Amino acid sequence: MRRVLFFLNPLLMQRRNRRALVEGLARQLRGEGCEVELQDTLSAHSAGEQAKDAVAAGFDTLFVCGGDGTLFQVIQGVAGSEATVGIIPFGTGNVLAQNLRLPRDPVAAFSLLRRAEAVPVPLGRISCKSPGHAQDRTWYFTIAAGMGVHAALMNLAPTGSGKRVGGRAAYFAGGFRLLLQHPVDPFDLELTLIDGSRRTLQASELIAVRVPAINVWRPGGNLEAPELQVAIVPATTRLGLAHASFHALLTGRSANGTNGSSRLPYPEYVTATQIACRPVQDHTYQSPLLVEADGEVIGLKRASITIAQRRLRLLWPR
Structure with missing residues (x-):
């Protein structure tokens, strides 16, 4: 340097x-x-x-x-x-x-x-509708991006004052309040998997992850991999979202390892190269569908997520 x-x-x-x-x-x-x-x-x-x-x-x-x-x-x-x-x-x-x-x-x-050596890290890329802009804007991310109630959590204290006063406890307290009060709305989701196949479903939560861990949550991403580790909660109720969140954060159980007998959803993990999120047609939304990337609310309504061609030269002690 x-x-x-x-x-x-x-x-x-x-x-x-x-x-x-x-x-x-x-x-x-x-x-x-x-x-x-x-x-x-x-x-x-x-x-x-x-x-x-x-x-x-x-x-x-x-x-x-x-x-x-x-x-x-x-x-x-x-x-x-x-x-x-x-x-x-x-x-x-x-x-x-x-x-x-x-x-x-x-x-x-x-x-x-x-x-440390400088490691060229593939970046995630997300495009979404941003307030005040006629065209979708594109952002790069290194941690995670997605849509759902968790994005509303990032919007609780846009100035950062809540985080500075309460630290991580502010996130957990805010998340608990959101599970009790925030609408749990569905959105349409289309995934392109790593084998090239496509899958469509309705979901209540979608997070595309690049890192192995986000505090206590262990989604299992890989900063150096050219794909996205995707966590999904299918369209569900408030109770279902609480159930899936509990297992994601505390037990590690997922839909990938269950027999499907539970009436409440578990988080599901898939590996994808492209993701598209859109509002459900004719569904009435009580609150805007928010989009976040790396903990910052960047847009609403729709999002397109993939791996960018650009990389970040990141100092990474091995």
Whole structure:
């Protein structure tokens, strides 16, 4: 690394002398002859353009000092480029950092990243209807993307204040409230499986996953694989969704390993290359069908998900 940029989420730098910590990391690199700059993300959605500008300016390494949301925005600007990205975990979930086996301590994580190789990781790609845009927008993701009640959970605190105050407990409490209150609506789902066959069904939950683990949930994705691990809950009731969620999070039981005798659904896991989600025709929706990627609500109504041709050069300690 020769020219290095630290991207700082300013909302996460406000406590525990975090900014001074990052400045100390920058001094280490400067002492070794690197050209280093620090830059705050200007808004929740500006980091992509800032990262694109940084690549154009010749920065070869970008350290993202934030959480999964900050990283998601940065990826939009560096996907497919030769720039290398490292994650210094300051967020709430830090899901990607968890899957890279990075320590939660930022200094320890930085120490590992400096010795890590850059691995070209296939990115997920999702296109969906985004509010305020006439045409569908396309996003890249590294963790997961999908549609259903879980997407509404990501929309509980769009400013991030709930996460910063309550941490992971805020997600679990919010998820419990949603299971009790949020409409459980169906949507049409079409999957292209890895053997080329197609499958259609109605579902209440769909999550296309790239990583092996999302906190306590173990969907079994693979960051280096050119396909999507897909978790599905077929169209069901509120009780059915609670049943499937319980087994996904706590027991690991799935429809793949049951005999189908239960009246309540289990999560089902399939491997796919393409996914299309659409509203059910003539169904009245009490609440919009939301679409999320890497924990960020990005659209509504419909989504198309696949593996992108672009890759991300990710610092990954082995």
